[in-house]
Amino acid sequence: MAIYLNNNVGVKLATAAAPTAPSVDISAFVTNAVINQIVDELEVTAMGDTAHKFVAGLQSGTFQLDVINDWAANQINDTLRGAFGLTLAVSVITVKGTAVSATNPTYQFSILVNNLTPIGQGGVSEIATSSLSFTVNSAITVSSSVAF
Numbered sequence: 770m771a772i773y774l775n776n777n778v779g780v781k782l783a784t785a786a787a788p789t790a791p792s793v794d795i796s797a798f799v800t801n802a803v804i805n806q807i808v809d810e811l812e813v814t815a816m817g818d819t820a821h822k823f824v825a826g827l828q829s830g831t832f833q834l835d836v837i838n839d840w841a842a843n844q845i846n847d848t849l850r851g852a853f854g855l856t857l858a859v860s861v862i863t864v865k866g867t868a869v870s871a872t873n874p875t876y877q878f879s880i881l882v883n884n885l886t887p888i889g890q891g892g893v894s895e896i897a898t899s900s901l902s903f904t905v906n907s908a909i910t911v912s913s914s915v916a917f
Contacts, residue, residue, distance in 0.1 A: 777863070777866070778796065778802045778861065778863060778864075778865065779796045779860075779861065779862040779866075779917050780795050780799050780859070781793060781794050781859065781861075782795060782848050782852075782857055782858075783852075783857040783858040783859070784843075784848055784852065785851040785855055786851075788852070788857050791858050791877075793843055793848050795839075795848075796865055798836045798837045798844070798845055799835070800835045800837060800898070801835035802832075802861060803833040804831075804876060804878075804909065805833070806828065806830045806909055807830055808828050808829075809825070809826030809827050809828075809829070810823040810824075810825070811823060811824050828908050828909065829904075829905060830878070830904075830905035831902055831903065831905060832859065832861075832902070832903045832905055833900070833901070833903075834899075834901045834902075835900045835901075836898065837897070837898055838897040838899055849901075850885060852882045853882050853885055854883070855881075855882055856879050856881050856882070856906045857879060857882055858877070858878075859877070859878055859879065860877050860915075860917060861875065861876045862876070862917040869912070869913060869914065869915065869916055870913050871913040874911045874913045875911070875913075875915045875916070875917050876909055876910070876911055877912065877915060878905050878907050878909040878910065879905070879906045879907040880904065880906055881903060881906040882903065883903065883904055884902065885901070886899035886900075886901065
């Protein structure tokens with residue numbers, strides 16, 4: 770399948786066989802990628818305070834992907850189907866093909882492969898797509914030195 774998308778985001782997934790090393794580059798099939806970072810708010814208000822006070826607690830997040838389905842060996846659907854119910858490492862870069870830097874960092878985290886769309890959406894003459902949302906199963910780290 771030859772589809773050109775003018776997207777610059779880079780996304781690599783690990784596999785069930787090597788769940789900690791992102792090696793499957795699915796960038797060409799990603800139409801949208803969103804990392805949502807959330808931190809718990811812990812209240813630390815003391816007697817005599819005039820307003821509530823909070824500190825950051827544990828981090829959590831979600832990773833949302835809109836993809837054009839590809840059922841070929843070692844591509845999106847094959848990789849996710851093989852890892853369903855497992856935790857996979859992910860590496861994401863905002864602008865693929867350019868040097869990793871402070872302004873173009875890589876994001877590393879793990880996702881729980883907790884949902885799958887094995888039969889894509891789309892009509893007979895349309896491109897099959899999937900919108901997936903994964904629970905982030907680790908801290909999200911940002912690096913200006915980890916290569917993509």
